Amino acid sequence: MSPFEALQLPNGQVLANRIAKAAMEENMADARQAPSRELKQLYKAWADGEPGLLLTGNVMIDRRAMTGPGGVALEDEQHLASFREWADIARAKGVHFWVQLNHPGRQTMANLGQQALAPSAVALDLGGFSKMFAKPKAMTEDDINDVIQRFATSARLAEQAGFTGVQIHAAHGYLLSQFLSPLSNQRTDRWGGSLENRARLLVEVITAVRASVSPGFCVAVKLNSADFQRGGFDAADARAVVELLNTLPVDLLELSGGSYEAPAMQGEARDGRTLAREAYFLEMASELAAIATMPVMVTGGIRRLPVVQQVLDSGIAMAGIATALTLEPQLIKHWREGRDLNPQLQPIRWKRKPLASLATMAVVREQLRRLSRGRLPNPSVAPLLALVRDQWFIARRTRQYRAAMTQSSQ
Ligand SMILES: Cc1cc2nc3c(=O)[nH]c(=O)nc-3n(C[C@H](O)[C@H](O)[C@H](O)COP(=O)(O)O)c2cc1C
Numbered sequence: 001m002s003p004f005e006a007l008q009l010p011n012g013q014v015l016a017n018r019i020a021k022a023a024m025e026e027n028m029a030d031a032r033q034a035p036s037r038e039l040k041q042l043y044k045a046w047a048d049g050e051p052g053l054l055l056t057g058n059v060m061i062d063r064r065a066m067t068g069p070g071g072v073a074l075e076d077e078q079h080l081a082s083f084r085e086w087a088d089i090a091r092a093k094g095v096h097f098w099v100q101l102n103h104p105g106r107q108t109m110a111n112l113g114q115q116a117l118a119p120s121a122v123a124l125d126l127g128g129f130s131k132m133f134a135k136p137k138a139m140t141e142d143d144i145n146d147v148i149q150r151f152a153t154s155a156r157l158a159e160q161a162g163f164t165g166v167q168i169h170a171a172h173g174y175l176l177s178q179f180l181s182p183l184s185n186q187r188t189d190r191w192g193g194s195l196e197n198r199a200r201l202l203v204e205v206i207t208a209v210r211a212s213v214s215p216g217f218c219v220a221v222k223l224n225s226a227d228f229q230r231g232g233f234d235a236a237d238a239r240a241v242v243e244l245l246n247t248l249p250v251d252l253l254e255l256s257g258g259s260y261e262a263p264a265m266q267g268e269a270r271d272g273r274t275l276a277r278e279a280y281f282l283e284m285a286s287e288l289a290a291i292a293t294m295p296v297m298v299t300g301g302i303r304r305l306p307v308v309q310q311v312l313d314s315g316i317a318m319a320g321i322a323t324a325l326t327l328e329p330q331l332i333k334h335w336r337e338g339r340d341l342n343p344q345l346q347p348i349r350w351k352r353k354p355l356a357s358l359a360t361m362a363v364v365r366e367q368l369r370r371l372s373r374g375r376l377p378n379p380s381v382a383p384l385l386a387l388v389r390d391q392w393f394i395a396r397r398t399r400q401y402r403a404a405m406t407q408s409s410q
Contacts, residue, residue, distance in 0.1 A: 056098070
């Protein structure tokens with residue numbers, strides 16, 4: 001199987017090749033949480049690189065529940081024209097462009113000033129950094145139904161705007177992933193306890209989303225192959241969820257791993273397990289792909305074409321790439337033309353792991369901001385400088401967000 005061979009999805013849609021630009025939160029919404037000019041410029045750079053699939057960074061289903069202060073929210077028709085312009089960028093190139101839909105649950109910064117919702121009132125444990133996150137309230141049945149409806153509404157709006165699919169984010173410790181994990185979901189009602197109960201919200205969201213869009217519109221899911229935390233969502237849970245998803249109309253299943261507490265998606269396991277140096281989740285993903293009836297994509301630590309080939313040779317339909325595409329946005333096109341590129345960041349080996357993790361994100365986000373202004377990437381930026389700049393940027397966006405939310409509530 002060549003990385004440049006097309007892939008037909010269960011709903012009949014065809015992706016032009018087997019490499020996707022994976023979701024990366026951009027924090028580049030305008031003051032109304034709609035797509036900005038910079039955001040569109042960034043996606044033009046990626047669409048020009050002709051990936052088989054372009055995924056947005058997570059787009060919020062509720063502007064009160066943000067993964068970051070500069071995130072895009074799609075909850076009503078108010079800014080549909082701007083979303084349409086965003087979708088058109090990829091459509092002009094014939095590239096599939098899907099919106100990743102997300103709700104952060106308890107992974108919400110406290111300084112955004114909103115009440116965080118979660119399956120149970122269990123706060124994030126990030127040691128000395130825990131206070132930076134909002135204390136969550138356990139969701140009521142009404143809160144849960146509202147979330148299901150919001151996923152469905154955002155998906156319908158994404159289709160109306162001209163996107164060709166949505167990806168439901170059920171990985172990385174966000175709300176749907178919190179419901180799946182017995183550590184964060186301690187409910188005793190029909191939404192907690194057994195795996196079937198913990199997966200109920202994901203199943204209901206997929207069902208509601210599918211019912212709100214047309215059959216040719218793609219519906220995908222991003223799931224953890226494991227949370228990499230003792231007592232958390234593990235490989236056996238992931239297998240059981242895949243069996244459940246097999247009974248639903250899911251067009252692509254992306255596998256990743258980890259959460260804010262255990263950022264395995266950055267290649268770090270906290271449960272003592274050693275992750276592979278490249279394609280971190282490949283072994284677990286190929287086991288899951290063997291039982292999945294829909295095509296599977298794996299993301300995490302892929303930056304070389306031979307590794308993409310290894311992914312495909314392991315029975316996986318697609319490879320997702322995030323970081324490497326911020327260093328070389330046209331990587332896929334270059335590979336197809338025979339150029340042997342291997343864009344890579346220097347690992348940050350600071351003792352304080354959460355800080356090193358923030359710095360890694362900051363270095364990547366610096367590349368996103370450069371690309372959004374039509375500049376070239378600068379992978380050799382000093383991590384500390386990138387971190388300071390990123391914190392300044394986030395603080396400014398936080399002030400803007402709080403002011404906008406106060407204004408809209410008056
Ligand atoms: C700056 C940044 C933002 C990210 N935002 C998202 C996101 O919005 N949604 C998501 O599912 N994953 C997000 N990720 C994780 C990536 O999709 C991917 O799973 C992870 O970076 C590992 O892939 P890579 O090694 O190719 O970077 C983000 C990663 C980075 C570096």
